[in-house]
Amino acid sequence: MKRRFSLLLRTLRRKIAAGVVGPSSHQRKAVASLALLGLAELALLTLTFCTNFLSAYIHNSLEIFHDFRLRSLSNALAIVEAERRTGLFAEQALQRWHDAHLAGWSFWNTYYAGVHPAVTVAFLVFILVRMFGWNLTRVNWKRLNEGVPPQSPPPDYEPVAPAACYAPDGASAVVTRASFADMNPAQQYRFLRAVWVLGAWLAFLGFLFVPTMPPRLLPVCDFFNDAGANVGACLTTEFSFVDTIGAHGSLLWDWNDESVKSLNNPYAAFPSQHTIFAAWCAMAWIMLSGPASSDLALRSPRYWLRALLRWGIIAYPMATMYCIVITANHYIADALAGLAILAISYACVYCYYMYRNRRTSYTAVATLPPTLPY
Template sequence: MGDTTVNTGKGPEAACTSPIDGEVGAPAAHSLLRRLRSPRRPRLWYELALIAVSYWLYSLVRNAVPEQKTAALQNADWIWQAERAVGLGFERAVNHSVDSVTWLVVGMNYYYATLHFVVTIGVLVWLYRRHPGRYAAMRTVLFVTTGIALVGFYFFPLAPPRLFDGGGFIDTVVVHQTWGSMASGDLKHMTNQYAAMPSMHIGWSLWCGLAVFALSRVRWVRVLAVLYPVTTLVVIIATGNHFWLDAVGGLLCLLVGLGVTRLWYGRAPHRAPREGRGELRAQPPRAGGEPATPPGASARPALEDEPAGR
């Protein structure tokens, strides 16, 4: 008679609706989104397949863009005149000066043809092995940067300086008969010659430089990380493959890639935990054989609070 029983109508499962760590009871879509955003160790087979398919699609789309020669040459003339109007049309002087030193220009031709791929793949492997928790975010920056570049290739066809007759530039690969450009000599039919804006040599080299500089703690390695995109800028201009404004386009693509990745992961890529989920910190059992982590408590990822680069 004295006590009043209140029936909530929620049943026994009501006792389990209290969220733990903000996840239990959350909508499935929200939980999936959080799981996708969580840093984790990458799977080798998945990453190899993703890179192979992505590069195949990149090459397919880039080469499928119509080679609009007339528009590309007009755009090259517009850029060249604009640079000269502001007193920054220095590419031809650099191109001719370097071409006069045979060993230097030949070395630059091979640099242009090889390091673009070798260094980028090397940095991806380094991230995968040494910073697996940050790998996915850093890889996403690279993929978004490249995807934005494809839009530029399609909507702004541009002839490189070496193919711009009105500029008086030298095609150093043809003159010195070296394998230094996929768009010169016997290889020119394998790729779109009028996809110079933006420069992915700059976009990718800046990505490599930023990744290594942010995560390495070895001084000479960080110096090389800074020098690599700077040297690449000199090479693409000296060999007549790009205007300096193409490099600005590559930088802008990278900034978009960084911004998109920051929005998706909620933090800068290099601020993610080094190891990511799946690598639990080993803790010794307590006295009496009790486990270090009480039942029901969530285990933390290894090195989650470790400063970037350690």
């Protein structure tokens, strides 16, 4: 079913591209089709990136805020109780320790507010541009022109058979390989994008069905949304969390900004989307950089420098998880749930690719019509 749907979308994209450019060369049609693909990808990535706002809109449209608040408080207290039973409830102690020994709240608040979207967008743009660059420069398009006889063929000219107008990895980015390193950039983009999109939408389901009040709102009594309703739980005797962004501010935005109040879901704590996106960025970097070459000796400085550049990215999700806890925006359980969701997303996409790898015949790629851009 998914294969037929994918074929239908590609056929529709070819027809739209042909209608836009009119009677023209295969390459111009391919460029137009690739542009339509880019618009579709940007729409999907943008919608996925706005799942927090979408969950806020759904809750505000379908649920009374008072009920929404009570349900999120109940889920938050359940998480606190579970953490206390397992010995994980260390958020308050960690925040107090950080405030006493490190502080630097302006940095950490800005890190929470700005690094999360900036780094994720940078990684998405990088793999997207990398995919389009491969589609625009690969040898397939040159061979496509070689399949057209020239007006004045030289004496040694030999026509290229239509079936040979595409390279073996030719025209479809959907064709899979057993190893990520064996995929071309278009296939690698689709793999990484699928993991990110699936993880974000699984988190969206958590925002919808398991709304959770973040730690910073548990003791708060004087924070109101744009409708004038109290957002906090006012549990001042049970909890001592400090809303660090509200108390110290950040360089980008504040919870009292009207746009934040109207668009943001205040109870989107479980799971932590910050953790999902940060861990995904680290995973993408590690997979794209690949292992060190076998030509590098273990004692070589270049070997260890490359290993540091590849695996040093792990510090980014670790710093992100530390940040979301000390700023009282998430529980430790939220971060662990985010890691679990990313692992589930990766496993689902990997199993799907392995399934497609067994069922896909690579010899069929050469028979695809030459109007496809990939």
